Amino acid sequence: MGMFDAIDIAASGLTAQRLRMDATAENLANAQTTRAPGGGPYRRKNVILQEAGDGFASQLAGVTGRPGTGPEGVEASGVVPDTTPLRRVYDPGHPDADADGFVLMPNVNPVTEMVDLIDASRAYEANLTAMQTTKSAFTKTIELLR
Numbered sequence: 001m002g003m004f005d006a007i008d009i010a011a012s013g014l015t016a017q018r019l020r021m022d023a024t025a026e027n028l029a030n031a032q033t034t035r036a037p038g039g040g041p042y043r044r045k046n047v048i049l050q051e052a053g054d055g056f057a058s059q060l061a062g063v064t065g066r067p068g069t070g071p072e073g074v075e076a077s078g079v080v081p082d083t084t085p086l087r088r089v090y091d092p093g094h095p096d097a098d099a100d101g102f103v104l105m106p107n108v109n110p111v112t113e114m115v116d117l118i119d120a121s122r123a124y125e126a127n128l129t130a131m132q133t134t135k136s137a138f139t140k141t142i143e144l145l146r
Contacts, residue, residue, distance in 0.1 A: 006130065006131075006134040007131055007134050007135070008072075008073060009072070009073040009074075009130075010073075010127045010128070010130040010131040010134065011073070011127075011131065012052060012072070012073030012074050012075060013073060013074055013123065013124075013126075013127035013130075014124060014127045014128065014131070015076075016047075016049050016074045016075065016076055017120045017121075017123045017124040017127065018124065019047050019076050019079075020047045020049075020116070020119075020120040020123075021117060021120045021121065021124070023045045023046070023047045023079060024113050024116045024117045024120065025117075026045060027044050027045060027108050027113050028108070028110060028113050028114075028117075030042040030106060030108065031106055031108040031110060031113075032105070032106070033106060034094070034096045034103060034104065034105060034106075035096065040086075040104065041086055041104045041105055041106045042106040042108070043081040043082060043086075043106065043107060044081070044082035044084070044106065044107050044108045045079050045080070045081060045082065046079070046080050046081075046082050047076055047078075047079050048076065048077045048078050048079070048080060049074050049075070049076055049077070050074070050075060050076075050077045051072075051073075051074060051075075052072040052073045052074055052075040053072035053073075082107055084107045085107065086104045086105060086106065086107050087104070087105040087106070087107060088102045088103070088104060088105070089102065089103050089105050090102055090103075091103045
């Protein structure tokens with residue numbers, strides 16, 4: 001493991017969590033959108049995160065000294081629409097209401113979104129703390145070498 005690998009791993013976590021927060025903010029902003037650009041109501045978006053690199057095998061190889069790479073952090077493998085059913089709300093005065101007076105609303109639950117936002121925020125803070133701790137260790141090491 002190289003000297004700056006810990007910073008690179010924390011930076012990948014920061015990027016991934018920022019993407020999660022962006023998707024959550026978009027979900028909250030479109031919680032009442034009944035006409036999305038693709039037609040129909042807005043669908044909630046989920047960010048899929050995965051381990052960067054080859055996974056456990058590469059980490060084990062790096063720790064045991066065998067050829068291979070060490071841990072590489074996390075990456076977003078995609079942003080996918082949530083497949084949960086849309087909500088049907090009775091609102092006969094709404095311009096998008098069907099003949100029975102029901103409107104298809106987005107599958108966005110503000111409580112779930114706020115929990116996701118708090119989770120992403122805490123994970124972002126944890127990665128920031130890891131980066132700051134690594135920086136502090138580098139600084140102390142340089143001070144000791146003087």
